[in-house]
Amino acid sequence: QERAALKLNNALGFNSVRLRELAAEMQQITAVGDEVIINSQALLASFVKSEEQVARLTTTILDLSAGLGIDLNSAANLVGKTIGSATNSMSRYGVSVVGAANSTERINSLITSTDILFGNMSKTVGQSTLGSVERLSASFGDLIESVGELLTSIGAISVMKGITGVFNLLNSTISGLANVMPFYNDKLKEMIDLISKNPIFFNSVIFFVFTDPP
Numbered sequence: 001q002e003r004a005a006l007k008l009n010n011a012l013g014f015n016s017v018r019l020r021e022l023a024a025e026m027q028q029i030t031a032v033g034d035e036v037i038i039n040s041q042a043l044l045a046s047f048v049k050s051e052e053q054v055a056r057l058t059t060t061i062l063d064l065s066a067g068l069g070i071d072l073n074s075a076a077n078l079v080g081k082t083i084g085s086a087t088n089s090m091s092r093y094g095v096s097v098v099g100a101a102n103s104t105e106r107i108n109s110l111i112t113s114t115d116i117l118f119g120n121m122s123k124t125v126g127q128s129t130l131g132s133v134e135r136l137s138a139s140f141g142d143l144i145e146s147v148g149e150l151l152t153s154i155g156a157i158s159v160m161k162g163i164t165g166v167f168n169l170l171n172s173t174i175s176g177l178a179n180v181m182p183f184y185n186d187k188l189k190e191m192i193d194l195i196s197k198n199p200i201f202f203n204s205v206i207f208f209v210f211t212d213p214p
Contacts (some may be wrong), residue, residue, distance in 0.1 A: 004038040011045035012054075022055055030062050030126040032072060037062070040076040047080030053107055057083075059122070060114050066125045067118030068093060079114075083107055093117070 009015050023037035040061055044054045057079060065075040081089045083106055088097050095113045099105030 001035040001038065004035045004042065007042040008038055008045060011042045012049065012051060016051050018051060019054060019058070022058055026058065026062060026122075030066070030122040032062060032065075032122070032126075036072055040072040043073060043076040044080055047084040048102070048107070053104075056111060057107070060111050062122035063118040063120065064090075064093075064114055066121035079110065082110060090114075 005020055008019060012019075019041050020034075020038060023034040023041065026032065026037055027034040037058065041054050041058060044057050044061065045051075048054055048057065061072060061075040061079050064070075064079065065072045068075070078089050081087070082095075082097060083102060085101050088095070090097070090110070094117055095110065097106055097110045097113060099107075099109055
């Protein structure tokens with residue numbers, strides 16, 4: 001995340017706390033990681049040298065990305081090129097713009113047009129089951145990054161290697177369970193189906209097993 005923030009600061013020419021805070025806030029709403037958002041803000045800032053306009057366009061690129069099913073950097077690139085030139089790179093997606101290149105009028109028209117077509121799409125995706133999983137993953141990534149920074153600051157490289165090994169083992173274990181779960185789910189369904197078709201037989205078996213002999 002620090003590298004993404006440096007890219008953003010370099011594109012703007014100053015340290016933007018506001019945009020980083022916005023990225024963290026949007027991560028909670030959209031399930032897109034804040035580092036990904038900051039990277040895309042940096043790309044926007046290379047076209048639009050205004051913190052205010054980048055902040056406004058952040059929601060726009062998130063909705064565009066969710067609506068078109070493209071990655072956030074691609075959405076930012078489309079928006080940036082459309083704003084920064086006389087060519088509308090988004091016309092094939094039905095987004096219309098007016099105004100001169102880099103003008104406030106052009107930015108406003110792009111935001112309005114995109115909102116009509118894809119407004120709140122990123123929020124809708126973020127509230128879905130998939131969005132919840134992605135949000136958990138992003139938050140966990142932030143936690144790991146914070147732990148890594150702490151351990152690096154105190155020189156605990158060996159501890160980091162040990163933790164990495166544990167996480168690799170956990171990942172392998174969970175992946176293995178995910179692979180075998182469908183098999184056991186199918187067997188359980190077969191058993192339930194068999195019981196439903198032969199209730200008298202299974203009732204007799206249960207009675208025999210759990211009833212004490214006279």
